[in-house]
Amino acid sequence: MTATTAYDAATAARLRADADRIVARYPQARSALLPMLHLVQSEDGYVSPRGIALCADVLELTAAEVSAVATFYSQYKRHPNGTYTVGVCTNTLCAVMGGDEIFERLADHLGVGHDETTSDGAITLERVECNAACDYAPVVMVNWEFFDEQTPAGAIDVVERLRAGEDVAPTRGAAKVCTFKEVSRVLAGFSDGRADEGVGAGPRTLEGLRLAREKGWTAPELPAPAPPAPGATKPAAATKPAAATKPAAVAKPAAVAKPAAVAKPAAVAKPAAVAKPAGEQPAPAPAKAPRAPRPRAEAGSVPPGKPQSGAEPKQPGKADAKPRSATRKRPTTDGEKD
Numbered sequence: 001m002t003a004t005t006a007y008d009a010a011t012a013a014r015l016r017a018d019a020d021r022i023v024a025r026y027p028q029a030r031s032a033l034l035p036m037l038h039l040v041q042s043e044d045g046y047v048s049p050r051g052i053a054l055c056a057d058v059l060e061l062t063a064a065e066v067s068a069v070a071t072f073y074s075q076y077k078r079h080p081n082g083t084y085t086v087g088v089c090t091n092t093l094c095a096v097m098g099g100d101e102i103f104e105r106l107a108d109h110l111g112v113g114h115d116e117t118t119s120d121g122a123i124t125l126e127r128v129e130c131n132a133a134c135d136y137a138p139v140v141m142v143n144w145e146f147f148d149e150q151t152p153a154g155a156i157d158v159v160e161r162l163r164a165g166e167d168v169a170p171t172r173g174a175a176k177v178c179t180f181k182e183v184s185r186v187l188a189g190f191s192d193g194r195a196d197e198g199v200g201a202g203p204r205t206l207e208g209l210r211l212a213r214e215k216g217w218t219a220p221e222l223p224a225p226a227p228p229a230p231g232a233t234k235p236a237a238a239t240k241p242a243a244a245t246k247p248a249a250v251a252k253p254a255a256v257a258k259p260a261a262v263a264k265p266a267a268v269a270k271p272a273a274v275a276k277p278a279g280e281q282p283a284p285a286p287a288k289a290p291r292a293p294r295p296r297a298e299a300g301s302v303p304p305g306k307p308q309s310g311a312e313p314k315q316p317g318k319a320d321a322k323p324r325s326a327t328r329k330r331p332t333t334d335g336e337k338d
Contacts, residue, residue: 006050007043015043019058022189029059033069035188037076042185046077075187082117082124083179084162087141088155091130098151099138103127105152106159122163124180135204136171143183145170148202172199 007015018039023032033055040051047070055066070076088103089095106125110118117124133139136148140155147158148171161168167176174197178186186192211217 006053011043012054015039015054016058018188018190019054023058025189030061033059033061033066034073037066037070038184038188041077041081042181042188044080045181046080080117080121081180083122084142084159084177085124085126085144085180086155086159086162087126087128087131087144089129089131089133089137089139089141090127093134094130094138097137102138102140102150102152102155106155109156110159118163120163123159133205136202142168142170142177143180145174145177146172148172170198172202174198 006012019032019036022035022039023029026032036055036058037047037051040047040055044051052063052066052070055061056063059066071078086106088099088106090099090103103125107113110123110125112118112123112125114125114127128141131139131141131146133146133148136146138150140147140150140158142158142162147155150158158168162177169176174194178192178194182192
């Protein structure tokens with residue numbers, strides 16, 4: 001599906017004519033993308049796939065480039081939006097003054113959460129950041145029109161009147177709230193002739209200006225520049241130094257020839273093995289002398305040089321010899337003596 005066939009012929013021709021008027025405002029065509037996305041929303045109620053294709057075709061961009069911009073800004077909707085966007089400010093001052101409670105009560109009443117739309121397609125509920133109307137906190141906006149000093153009950157009344165199809169006038173601004181598609185066309189740069197309807201800034205916003213006029217307060221004037229000293233002349237403009245000429249290119253020295261490779265010396269032959277004379281046998285290794293037997297000590301005797309009460313030192317690696325028990329003389333009885 002191409003950009004020229006996504007819409008029917010009449011709609012495509014009308015949108016392209018509007019797109020040409022938007023592009024003509026800018027020195028570069030791609031700068032027209034933001035208002036063109038609002039133009040798409042004025043037709044489809046959100047940034048639709050066919051709208052992305054149309055923008056890409058007119059501005060000679062890729063669909064990915066168009067989508068990257070459309071997903072960056074919260075005013076561009078990527079799914080069908082309700083007829084009225086009801087935004088509750090929950091930034092610091094509005095939240096403290098009751099903005100959080102207003103949002104919770106509206107969410108419970110409508111059965112939707114942030115950036116969700118009611119089943120009848122009438123209301124899309126949002127949490128929004130500061131609307132630059134802190135002097136009238138808490139503020140609710142409907143399609144970016146101000147509803148000042150709201151309460152939970154007052155906000156519910158507004159949405160119910162909108163769902164019933166009534167014309168609802170904001171606290172300040174236009175005589176009635178426009179639909180999401182109508183205001184999107186205005187944001188695309190096409191005036192609806194209602195810019196000067198109603199009150200813009202309220203009394204609280206203009207209080208500082210009123211006091212300044214009443215008391216004659218004015219901003220201090222900037223001091224006049226000091227006059228030049230007598231006889232001082234304006235310094236001559238510094239002349240630019242002449243451009244330095246580039247030095248002549250230095251010729252590269254001739255390439256030095258590589259020295260010839262040195263030949264490796266011939267391998268030295270190993271001397272021939274000396275042949276043994278025939279019949280000559282190697283001398284036999286001398287035989288080891290037999291080990292003399294170790295004399296065995298008699299029972300009860302002590303080896304010479306050893307104290308009688310001492311034990312024979314242990315030989316490394318050999319078990320201790322079990323001492324022989326000393327023979328005792330059994331005492332004789334009188335009968336045995338005889």
